[in-house]
Amino acid sequence: MITVKTTIHSSMELVWAAWTSAEHITQWTFASDDWHAPYAEIDLKVGGRFMTTMAAKDESFSFDLSGTFTAVEQFKTIAYTLDDERKVVIEFSEKDGDITVVESFEPESQNPHELQASGWQMILNNFKKYVDSLS
Numbered sequence: 001m002i003t004v005k006t007t008i009h010s011s012m013e014l015v016w017a018a019w020t021s022a023e024h025i026t027q028w029t030f031a032s033d034d035w036h037a038p039y040a041e042i043d044l045k046v047g048g049r050f051m052t053t054m055a056a057k058d059e060s061f062s063f064d065l066s067g068t069f070t071a072v073e074q075f076k077t078i079a080y081t082l083d084d085e086r087k088v089v090i091e092f093s094e095k096d097g098d099i100t101v102v103e104s105f106e107p108e109s110q111n112p113h114e115l116q117a118s119g120w121q122m123i124l125n126n127f128k129k130y131v132d133s134l135s
Contacts (some may be wrong), residue, residue, distance in 0.1 A: 002113055004121040005102040006088055006128045010135050012075050015092065015099045018131050019078070020044050022101035028130035029065075044072055050080070084108065101127070 007013055018024040025040035027050050039053040048069045055062030067088070071079035078090045086106040093100050103124060107116050 001104045003104040
């Protein structure tokens with residue numbers, strides 16, 4: 001498993017909403033400013049599905065990230081299995097007015113682990129920046 005994390009000075013309710021609603025997901029689920037997330041759908045329940053489209057703004061490349069939720073505990077944990085069978089777990093914890101988000105995922109075999117960790121961390125950093133802009 002590869003693990004990335006961030007800490008955000010915000011309420012758990014806002015962090016959770018930003019992570020779990022399609023209108024927010026499209027605002028932060030990309031690693032750099034030359035990418036965007038033009039589409040997201042989410043059915044946040046065990047057995048529910050999600051899909052997010054990530055695309056280069058110049059339209060040269062896009063892909064869908066999709067899977068099925070395997071665990072949902074509000075304000076605590078979200079787990080899912082990607083369509084390629086990799087497992088992902090996101091944990092949310094609160095301490096002294098800060099929310100820590102820890103995301104662990106099974107790496108894919110096409111790219112070096114360091115590159116995957118860096119990309120997922122950049123998306124998580126973008127999430128923090130987005131939530132900070134809402135606070």
